[in-house]
Amino acid sequence: MNNQTMQTFGGVRGFLARMGSIDRRWIFLAVALSIGVPILLQLRPPEVPGPMARATFEAIEAIPSGSRVLLSFDYDPASEGELQPMANALVHHCASRGHKLVFMALWPLGKQLADTTIKDVLLEFHPGYVYGTDYAQLGFKTGNEGVIKIMTTAIPQQYPSDAAGTPLASLPLVASIKRLEDFKLIGTISAGYPGAKEWVQYADGANPDAFTLVAGSTGVQVSQLLPYYPKQIEGLLVAVKGAAEYEMLVTSKYPVDHDQSRFEEGRRRMGPQLVAHLLVIALIVLGNISMIAGRGLKGGAR
Amino acid sequence: MLQRTIPILILAASGALLIIAYFSPFTTSWGEVVVDWFNVLAAVAYVLGAGNLLAVNLEKVSARRAGWAYALLTLLSFGAMLAFGLFKIGAVPNADNPNVHFAGSYESTQSAFGWVYEYILSPLTATMFALLAFYVASAAFRAFRAKNLEAILLLGTAFIILLAQTAAGMFLTGWIPEASMFAFLRLDWMKVAITEHIQTAGMRAITIGIALGIAATSLRLILGIDKSYLSKN
Amino acid sequence: MSTSKPARTGDYRLLWTSLLVFGLVGLSLNAFGRKAGMANRFVEIESMERIEVADVSTVVAGSSRTAIPEITEWVDPKDPRIAAGAVKPIPGVAPITWQVRSLVSAKDAAATDEARANGDASAPEIVRSPIDSIGVWVAAFLTLGIFSFLYRDNPWYKIAESVLIGVSAAYWMTNAFWSTLVPNLFGKLVPDIVREIAIPKLLPSESPNADFALAVVPLILGFMLIWRLAPRGGWISVWPIAFIIGTTAGLKLVSAVEADLVAQAVATMKPLVVLAQSSESATTAANTINFWGTVGSVVGLIGVMTVLVYFFFSLEHKGAVGKTARVGVWFLMITFGSAFGLTVMGRITLLAQRFEFLFNDWLNIG
Numbered sequence: 001m002n003n004q005t006m007q008t009f010g011g012v013r014g015f016l017a018r019m020g021s022i023d024r025r026w027i028f029l030a031v032a033l034s035i036g037v038p039i040l041l042q043l044r045p046p047e048v049p050g051p052m053a054r055a056t057f058e059a060i061e062a063i064p065s066g067s068r069v070l071l072s073f074d075y076d077p078a079s080e081g082e083l084q085p086m087a088n089a090l091v092h093h094c095a096s097r098g099h100k101l102v103f104m105a106l107w108p109l110g111k112q113l114a115d116t117t118i119k120d121v122l123l124e125f126h127p128g129y130v131y132g133t134d135y136a137q138l139g140f141k142t143g144n145e146g147v148i149k150i151m152t153t154a155i156p157q158q159y160p161s162d163a164a165g166t167p168l169a170s171l172p173l174v175a176s177i178k179r180l181e182d183f184k185l186i187g188t189i190s191a192g193y194p195g196a197k198e199w200v201q202y203a204d205g206a207n208p209d210a211f212t213l214v215a216g217s218t219g220v221q222v223s224q225l226l227p228y229y230p231k232q233i234e235g236l237l238v239a240v241k242g243a244a245e246y247e248m249l250v251t252s253k254y255p256v257d258h259d260q261s262r263f264e265e266g267r268r269r270m271g272p273q274l275v276a277h278l279l280v281i282a283l284i285v286l287g288n289i290s291m292i293a294g295r296g297l298k299g300g301a302r
Numbered sequence: 303m304l305q306r307t308i309p310i311l312i313l314a315a316s317g318a319l320l321i322i323a324y325f326s327p328f329t330t331s332w333g334e335v336v337v338d339w340f341n342v343l344a345a346v347a348y349v350l351g352a353g354n355l356l357a358v359n360l361e362k363v364s365a366r367r368a369g370w371a372y373a374l375l376t377l378l379s380f381g382a383m384l385a386f387g388l389f390k391i392g393a394v395p396n397a398d399n400p401n402v403h404f405a406g407s408y409e410s411t412q413s414a415f416g417w418v419y420e421y422i423l424s425p426l427t428a429t430m431f432a433l434l435a436f437y438v439a440s441a442a443f444r445a446f447r448a449k450n451l452e453a454i455l456l457l458g459t460a461f462i463i464l465l466a467q468t469a470a471g472m473f474l475t476g477w478i479p480e481a482s483m484f485a486f487l488r489l490d491w492m493k494v495a496i497t498e499h500i501q502t503a504g505m506r507a508i509t510i511g512i513a514l515g516i517a518a519t520s521l522r523l524i525l526g527i528d529k530s531y532l533s534k535n
Numbered sequence: 536m537s538t539s540k541p542a543r544t545g546d547y548r549l550l551w552t553s554l555l556v557f558g559l560v561g562l563s564l565n566a567f568g569r570k571a572g573m574a575n576r577f578v579e580i581e582s583m584e585r586i587e588v589a590d591v592s593t594v595v596a597g598s599s600r601t602a603i604p605e606i607t608e609w610v611d612p613k614d615p616r617i618a619a620g621a622v623k624p625i626p627g628v629a630p631i632t633w634q635v636r637s638l639v640s641a642k643d644a645a646a647t648d649e650a651r652a653n654g655d656a657s658a659p660e661i662v663r664s665p666i667d668s669i670g671v672w673v674a675a676f677l678t679l680g681i682f683s684f685l686y687r688d689n690p691w692y693k694i695a696e697s698v699l700i701g702v703s704a705a706y707w708m709t710n711a712f713w714s715t716l717v718p719n720l721f722g723k724l725v726p727d728i729v730r731e732i733a734i735p736k737l738l739p740s741e742s743p744n745a746d747f748a749l750a751v752v753p754l755i756l757g758f759m760l761i762w763r764l765a766p767r768g769g770w771i772s773v774w775p776i777a778f779i780i781g782t783t784a785g786l787k788l789v790s791a792v793e794a795d796l797v798a799q800a801v802a803t804m805k806p807l808v809v810l811a812q813s814s815e816s817a818t819t820a821a822n823t824i825n826f827w828g829t830v831g832s833v834v835g836l837i838g839v840m841t842v843l844v845y846f847f848f849s850l851e852h853k854g855a856v857g858k859t860a861r862v863g864v865w866f867l868m869i870t871f872g873s874a875f876g877l878t879v880m881g882r883i884t885l886l887a888q889r890f891e892f893l894f895n896d897w898l899n900i901g
Binding site for chain 1: 637640642685686706707710711714715718719722733734735736737738782786789790791793794795798799802870873874877878879880881882883884885886887888889890891894900901
């Protein structure tokens with residue numbers, strides 16, 4: 001927009017029309033403030049658990065205590081903000097139910113996030129968990145869906161040893177597992193490909209009734225997973241909102257005696273979420289007002 | 303022969319074998335072998351990717367093309383991280399076999415590899431994606447214009463979801479009793495209705511469409527009708 | 536946004552300089568002026584010691600080796616089996632000692648300090664870790680470097696970006712090597728060497744020759760794939776690529792039909808009229824219709840059908856087909872609107888997490 005048109009646009013209407021071509025860096029600044037300020041003020045809006053988070057919670061409650069559970073960490077630090085709260089709550093929930101946990105990863109960086117979760121959640125809040133009998137870390141393997149495919153029939157072939165090089169045969173928890181059917185529940189914390197979709201396609205597709213499949217998903221990916229819920233994926237946690245709701249369900253039934261903040265990460269991030277969502281709504285409204293205001297003006301905003 | 307016939311045969315054989323393996327329990331183990339090779343090749347593909355990166359950046363540096371200093375930085379970071387990882391520099395010994403250096407783990411920040419992961423790779427990856435929050439907001443301002451019915455549907459849905467996904471939804475409409483006949487005016491009700499019925503239906507149709515596409519493409523490849531992959535070199 | 540307003544750069548120079556100065560002064564005050572400091576990292580130090588022992592019957596007096604070398608193991612010197620006389624340290628083999636340093640929270644560090652001050656000698660040893668604190672500074676520098684792109688493209692951002700590309704390629708390659716190539720390929724090709732230098736506990740194979748033969752194939756295909764980097768003989772890499780494409784096609788064909796086509800069609804074909812479920816008794820409620828449930832099912836079916844019609848490009852979108860397709864577009868618009876809302880949510884969370892890092896881990900003001 002050149003100076004001449006700017007001068008022609010007088011009054012409120014002109015101002016509104018001009019607003020449409022504002023330097024986008026002002027918008028960036030507004031976004032930064034909408035997220036930074038609520039974090040510093042520790043704004044924590046109340047949450048009410050929705051049906052999908054409840055379904056996930058119930059799925060883990062439903063299997064008998066002490067069941068073997070496979071948790072696949074299919075994400076990387078890029079999605080840590082959304083998915084780590086889910087992983088934390090999921091591990092705490094399973095361990096509180098006494099389930100035996102086997103960790104693995106389809107993403108190279110997922111293995112390290114699983115290690116962190118084991119250290120910060122499993123061993124911190126459930127110090128009785130012993131490696132090899134109560135939990136095991138299989139680690140990462142290349143091959144994406146190929147890894148799942150082999151695991152449906154021959155886990156020891158895909159994982160001759162755990163992540164530290166110990167043969168599966170010498171770890172009591174996994175010594176007898178041969179295929180995915182040997183797990184009661186599979187949980188994937190998934191940020192994209194390969195992840196929850198591939199677990200549905202390759203694991204659940206081959207044995208639909210053998211185990212329960214639950215997934216924690218990023219907001220971006222969740223659209224792809226909706227068609228699978230609730231038949232193929234029995235429980236689905238949607239973005240940080242799902243994480244916050246699930247955290248509430250888990251900690252209200254299984255409270256921890258210290259470091260509660262570990263299970264408040266999701267709820268903590270709902271504060272900036274609220275303000276930023278209102279900002280995005282305001283931006284959409286302003287953008288449209290600007291369009292309408294500019295419509296009648298010569299050479300107005302697009 | 304070597305350049306066309308054999309690749310076509312390899313493709314057809316590996317593809318067909320996996321389909322047969324699915325239908326017959328006697329051939330399951332063949333399928334496992336093939337997928338096992340595939341998974342190992344996937345690891346080699348990472349090596350290939352790294353090799354490509356090296357080639358591109360080395361060329362940039364040696365030709366002193368624009369931005370060669372950054373290419374050099376990429377090469378240095380690559381080389382350093384590779385050395386840290388392959389030689390497991392500073393690795394924590396394996397408690398059961400402390401005498402075998404390469405049995406140790408390189409993942410804690412005590413080792414060079416783990417340090418770079420924790421303080422360089424992890425924050426950089428996370429921040430790269432976080433940057434998109436700014437552009438999403440900017441796009442909402444510039445591109446979301448209610449020009450016609452379709453755009454209004456898109457906008458309206460985005461509005462409902464954005465509100466219902468936070469406490470704003472409960473604040474605005476939470477007072478409407480859930481059991482009343484006006485419960486459908488609650489934002490959380492609308493969100494569930496949209497995601498679990500309309501969005502699920504839309505995505506289901508897309509999923510079916512994509513599945514048909516994948517099935518057709520796979521068949522064309524396995525049957526040797528689609529040979530475009532041969533001409534890439 | 537290249538150089539459209541060069542005249543105005545001068546106006547901003549003072550602003551930027553003062554921002555920089557204020558920023559640096561603020562940072563220094565924050566780092567050195569506050570007792571709590573910033574970018575603190577603490578590690579718990581655990582001292583480890585292992586000695587090589589063997590079953591007491593196999594240790595030969597006066598010799599540094601055992602009669603059967605395979606069955607030695609490395610154990611904690613406090614292992615009860617040593618005191619019980621079941622195993623015996625091998626003479627002449629020096630013990631191995633090292634430290635394990637694991638990150639702990641500042642709160643844990645403070646609690647341990649207090650416990651130690653109160654004379655609890657069993658409290659773990661927790662110290663400040665300068666190398667990790669430097670790491671937090673590096674992470675903050677790179678995080679801000681990426682954010683600086685929001686203002687404009689600049690060398691700070693480019694440095695961060697270049698480092699990311701190099702480091703992540705090496706990370707993936709290293710992980711692929713240690714996690715898959717070593718155990719799943721070399722472990723079958725040269726198990727003895729792998730056992731010697733990388734995976735001491737690698738189990739001997741039941742059929743070593745068959746394993747070897749089967750592992751040669753991906754080895755050869757792998758070399759052919761890497762050949763792609765060579766200037767000549769590009770066709771060589773087409774073989775492994777054909778194998779990869781064939782395997783992918785075979786895998787995807789089955790799974791797409793099974794999980795996406797059949798299962799989704801089944802999920803669409805469900806009773807349209809949904810009956811109310813009573814929590815008290817299933818029989819009494821059997822005749823009442825769940826109004827919204829039924830509406831949901833009908834809407835779901837209409838949605839799938841109309842969107843599929845829209846995707847059916849071989850029919851011209853005219854007349855009834857055109858109208859149906861139009862409804863399909865509405866469904867798609869609502870789908871995308873909802874997906875947009877969820878995407879916004881995802882991106883915002885990632886940004887919030889980075890801000891938490893800057894405020895809490897780095898600036899220590901959270």
